[in-house]
Amino acid sequence: MTEHHSKLDSPAIFCLDIFLISVACSLIGCDKPRPTAETTPNHDEAWWSYPEEIESIVPGDDPLYLVVDKGHQLPADYVPADLVTITPDIIETNKEIQVVSILLEPLRKLNAKAQADGINLSVISGYRSYQYQVKTYQHWITYNKGDRDAADRVSARPGHSEHQLGTVVDFSTDEINHTIGDAFHRTKACAWLLENAPSFGFSLSYPKGKEHETRYSHEGWHWRFLGFRAVAL
Numbered sequence: 710m711t712e713h714h715s716k717l718d719s720p721a722i723f724c725l726d727i728f729l730i731s732v733a734c735s736l737i738g739c740d741k742p743r744p745t746a747e748t749t750p751n752h753d754e755a756w757w758s759y760p761e762e763i764e765s766i767v768p769g770d771d772p773l774y775l776v777v778d779k780g781h782q783l784p785a786d787y788v789p790a791d792l793v794t795i796t797p798d799i800i801e802t803n804k805e806i807q808v809v810s811i812l813l814e815p816l817r818k819l820n821a822k823a824q825a826d827g828i829n830l831s832v833i834s835g836y837r838s839y840q841y842q843v844k845t846y847q848h849w850i851t852y853n854k855g856d857r858d859a860a861d862r863v864s865a866r867p868g869h870s871e872h873q874l875g876t877v878v879d880f881s882t883d884e885i886n887h888t889i890g891d892a893f894h895r896t897k898a899c900a901w902l903l904e905n906a907p908s909f910g911f912s913l914s915y916p917k918g919k920e921h922e923t924r925y926s927h928e929g930w931h932w933r934f935l936g937f938r939a940v941a942l
């Protein structure tokens with residue numbers, strides 16, 4: 710384990726200028742941007758595996774651009790500052806869900822656009838503590854009858870989940886009764902998010918066909934808020 714301040718370059722100005730984002734999207738394509746670690750994927754090893762050396766993240770104050778993946782682990786006691794509960798006027802949720810407050814306005818605007826387009830979105834997961842992720846990962850171990858490889862394809866081990874940053878949401882829709890899973894990939898909501906979510910500063914963390922880079926199965930529901938940088942990565 711090595712100490713490493715794993716942080717992407719901070720932008721001088723944080724900006725959510727929808728027009729500029731839309732222009733940038735049209736230039737570079739927005740369905741794939743995500744924070745990436747400076748590692749070259751090794752196609753000889755199982756794509757869902759963890760690297761031999763895992764770096765301990767020193768979080769600092771701003772969780773927005775921290776790289777959290779299978780090679781970078783958050784401390785067990787890391788909790789982002791400024792967590793707030795998503796209220797129904799922002800977007801529908803299936804339980805009490807918290808995110809970092811900077812996400813509320815982009816989420817509200819994204820949902821308003823979705824509603825105007827006839828898409829009924831909900832948020833079914835947001836901030837998850839290290840301890841919650843312990844249970845989540847164990848659930849997938851049990852679900853897969855002890856097969857750790859199977860669990861690693863779909864779930865992060867504790868400290869390796871972007872959800873611990875508070876800057877990530879899992880979306881669902883009434884098309885699949887606000888559940889999660891592969892059925893989401895066949896919904897209008899999934900297609901709508903691919904088309905529209907980047908314009909609101911959200912980036913798909915685990916795109917289809919990028920498993921060797923992300924080390925996770927495709928998750929069309931898992932969107933990380935990056936703000937303006939969402940289009941520049």
Ligand SMILES: [Zn+2]
Nearest residue numbers: 834878879931
């Ligand atoms: Zn997720």
